[in-house]
Amino acid sequence: MKAAVFYEPNLLKIEEVEEPKIGPEELLVKVELSLTCGTDVKLYKRGHPLVKPPIIIGHEFVGEIVKVGYNVNKFKLGQRVVSANSAPCNSCLYCKIGKPNLCERLDEVIIGFTLNGSYAEYVKIPERIVKQNTFTIPEGTNPKRMALLEPLACVVHGNELANINLGDKVVVIGSGPIGLLHLWLARLKGARDVIVVDAEQKRLDEAKAFGATKTVLAKDEREVMEVMELTEIGADVVIEAVGIPQTWEKALLMCRKGGKVIFFGGCPPNTKASLDTKRIHYGEINLMGCFHHTPNSVLKAYELLSSGLVEGEKLVSKEMKLDKVKEALDLVSEKKAIKIAITMD
Numbered sequence: 001m002k003a004a005v006f007y008e009p010n011l012l013k014i015e016e017v018e019e020p021k022i023g024p025e026e027l028l029v030k031v032e033l034s035l036t037c038g039t040d041v042k043l044y045k046r047g048h049p050l051v052k053p054p055i056i057i058g059h060e061f062v063g064e065i066v067k068v069g070y071n072v073n074k075f076k077l078g079q080r081v082v083s084a085n086s087a088p089c090n091s092c093l094y095c096k097i098g099k100p101n102l103c104e105r106l107d108e109v110i111i112g113f114t115l116n117g118s119y120a121e122y123v124k125i126p127e128r129i130v131k132q133n134t135f136t137i138p139e140g141t142n143p144k145r146m147a148l149l150e151p152l153a154c155v156v157h158g159n160e161l162a163n164i165n166l167g168d169k170v171v172v173i174g175s176g177p178i179g180l181l182h183l184w185l186a187r188l189k190g191a192r193d194v195i196v197v198d199a200e201q202k203r204l205d206e207a208k209a210f211g212a213t214k215t216v217l218a219k220d221e222r223e224v225m226e227v228m229e230l231t232e233i234g235a236d237v238v239i240e241a242v243g244i245p246q247t248w249e250k251a252l253l254m255c256r257k258g259g260k261v262i263f264f265g266g267c268p269p270n271t272k273a274s275l276d277t278k279r280i281h282y283g284e285i286n287l288m289g290c291f292h293h294t295p296n297s298v299l300k301a302y303e304l305l306s307s308g309l310v311e312g313e314k315l316v317s318k319e320m321k322l323d324k325v326k327e328a329l330d331l332v333s334e335k336k337a338i339k340i341a342i343t344m345d
């Protein structure tokens, strides 16, 4: 079969590789399409310590079941499915205390990261994911929408930590696909204002089209002041979805006393940020890290997509063939497209 194999930073080859063999608890899926993701771009450009090349990347896929392991009862041949990229072990400490997103054995099973991924004609879904995080696609539902399951599941988890209330003023820093999904869920939760901050006007225009009530261009260090003017006392909730120390620091400065900052964007390894301690202490500001998804947030993401409450396909601005996956990742990294659907035929 044809697949996009990652060897080292900036070396991704379209190659003929062997079709995956499945075990008794696994599924083989013929990939219909697989969306580009920020993680794929980061991986392609700089690699990752957990990723052991050569490996097929890609993980936001939809496809048809073409082989069913003999112990799998939940799924049938020919069904169209979507799955998350990972699933927790359910036996480590973090799984037992109800934090499966922090599972100590998460790294063992991540499609497109530690296991071969979906920029390929076929992808294998491993046991843990079959059992916990795989869903059939309702007839007639847009496959590009359903393929957003994994990123939306992460955003649902962040949204739950943010605990947005009716009438809240919310700031989302970063207007990439993740920021736009946060904007969407904040509106669904009844936020009065969702102010989106980004360094590029084009991205802010996209945010407007997705329902941002106000947008702020991050320029000349004026964005904190502008957010303070718009909110008067600062936002109830600030969601950082960029992942650089400067925006982590600014997120805190945009939050009102007693408010909440969700650090959703992961910074590069060994990054340090300096946060205003006085503001945190006297303002009782809640700072929360946020990572990955849980089977619960994956299920909720599935409900949001399959019901049409989140029309995820609106984030997919282009379709390209598997041969063009490098070009697609470049386009996304240059911010010329929000997300691109890689098709396999």
Ligand SMILES: [Zn+2]
Residues within 6 Å of the ligand: 037, 038, 039, 059, 060, 150, 151
């Ligand atoms: Zn992803």
Ligand SMILES: [Zn+2]
Residues within 6 Å of the ligand: 088, 089, 090, 091, 092, 093, 094, 095, 100, 102, 103, 104, 105, 106
């Ligand atoms: Zn675990």
